[in-house]
Amino acid sequence: MKIVFNLAFVLLFPMGCWAVDNLSHVPQINETQDERDKRMEWFRDAKFGLFVHWGPCSITQTEISWGRDAERTMDIRNGAKPSEQVERYGHDFYIPGDLYDSLYKYFNPVKFDADQWVQTARDAGMQYIVFTAKHHDGFSNYHTKLSDHSIANTPFQRDIVKELTDACHKVGMKVGLYYSTRDWYHSDYLVGDNVEYDTFYRGQVEELLTNYGDVDVIWFDHVGGRDWSKWKFDELFAMMYERNPDLIINDRGAKFCGPRTPEDKGPPTAEIETMTKGDFYTPEGRIGKMDIAKDWESCIHVGKGWSYRGEGGFKTPEECIQMLVSCTTGGGNLLLNFGPRPDGTFTDAETQVAMAMGQWLKTYGDAIYGTRGGPYRNGTWGGSCHKGDKLYLHVLEWPADGLVLDALPAKVLSARTLTDGKVTFSQSDKELAVNVASSDRETPVTVIELTLDQTLSPGTIVGSVR
Known part of the structure; x- marks a missing residue:
């Protein structure tokens, strides 16, 4: 050849x-x-x-x-x-x-x-x-x-x-x-x-x-x-x-x-x-x-x-x-x-x-599609991404007491899993706490959709899971 x-x-x-x-x-x-x-x-x-x-x-x-x-x-x-x-x-x-x-x-x-x-x-x-x-x-x-x-x-x-x-x-x-x-x-x-x-x-x-x-x-x-x-x-x-x-x-x-x-x-x-x-x-x-x-x-x-x-x-x-x-x-x-x-x-x-x-x-x-990474840093727990007024939490491993994240510079209006499972959350100027009942958690990842009162700019990082 x-x-x-x-x-x-x-x-x-x-x-x-x-x-x-x-x-x-x-x-x-x-x-x-x-x-x-x-x-x-x-x-x-x-x-x-x-x-x-x-x-x-x-x-x-x-x-x-x-x-x-x-x-x-x-x-x-x-x-x-x-x-x-x-x-x-x-x-x-x-x-x-x-x-x-x-x-x-x-x-x-x-x-x-x-x-x-x-x-x-x-x-x-x-x-x-x-x-x-x-x-x-x-x-x-x-x-x-x-x-x-x-x-x-x-x-x-x-x-x-x-x-x-x-x-x-x-x-x-x-x-x-x-x-x-x-x-x-x-x-x-x-x-x-x-x-x-x-x-x-x-x-x-x-x-x-x-x-x-x-x-x-x-x-x-x-x-x-x-x-x-x-x-x-x-x-x-x-x-x-x-x-x-x-x-x-x-x-x-x-x-x-x-x-x-x-x-x-x-x-x-x-x-x-x-x-x-x-x-x-x-x-x-x-x-x-x-x-x-x-x-x-x-x-x-x-x-x-x-x-x-x-x-x-x-x-x-x-x-x-x-x-x-x-x-x-x-x-x-x-x-x-x-x-x-x-x-x-x-x-x-x-x-x-x-x-x-x-x-x-x-x-x-x-x-997944059209999202941008953040605003929370990835970890063994999983990670986050956002698009428009939606913030998605992808949870791979659940902490014993649910997720406690650093404060978010936007108000959470509602929360749900993408299979319409029930999500509980509380928000203050210091932290955002999110949890899903064990029966509504999914494998290999639980995906939570948070609807915000404003959009997050690409490149935003506000912290991580505590």
Whole structure:
């Protein structure tokens, strides 16, 4: 399998035509707060998305990219093979690199149905989908003109990204594409001045933003090389925002860049450093700490790994509901990952999680979608969020005598659970006490709606549970 560099593509989509002084349209360094709020509004309102990691690795049930036992040139652990490392990243099964790289020859997911994937996400209450267009293993899940190592050269042949983005667009589902700048397959990755690979990957990102309709999120995943001089981030961001002025980007576009050596002086400008931090940060495999000042999204897998690892080891629906609640009240989003089988179907456990969460959200969605975290700090008890004149308390663990919270700068007019259970409350200038009878408490979370005499401003913090 070879990497191809298509001259016609470069002439059609010329790179290098942007310079550092032509970044006036890049929002991260130019937009006002009001403009940013408008651009980020749908993302902040959505709260819940589907992450999908998938590729030929599903055939062997090994972890995507990380299960490939081959040298990683100038990258993780100085390029050593995973099997030679003491720290194994929690993965217990590796296959030789040559075998891993040949799996595409057998990848034929005949049961893949993009419409069904999107319907499952909708049934779960998810508001957007982020799909792996290319992971660290260099395999492209779409028809790229810049590499032969793609879905086009599998027995399946069909363009997965095309079918999935079309299915999303048909029903108004927001679309995100994951793209790993790090590439352990590409022969030019981090070689010399990296100009060949840098041009290649920017070309692939341009393909994704040009050929697949509206793409709402580009979800980068680390560059690997630590030398800022090896990457033309100014040209990348200028191109992306020329293609889509409303694009949202995560914080990993320049992750793992230096400085690490005397020769590497770090980001060439403060603008580029700010720009590459993107629009939201991405706690991985954990719930982010409460932060209502910045946008964030926790990405967490339901199964044993990011890609298909068999039919066992899945989180329960109750655990996933609690994760969504913790992200929402903490000011962030939950991007919940599924790893489809090699035939293109979701596992039974993933489908069960999706259906259970969707059912829960039919009742409790008002306390999730469109809310903002706060005004009470999260804790083992749970957390709070608000929208309009409603304040929602999500109680995971009840204190023995009910909730006693710091004083609220608004009058509580009424209180109820979202299943119309009875709520008692008392309010003074010193505290707010709230309780629900044991018979009306619910698992995995009790949700209480307080109606206030005024709205709370986003970013309000008034205290916590005493």
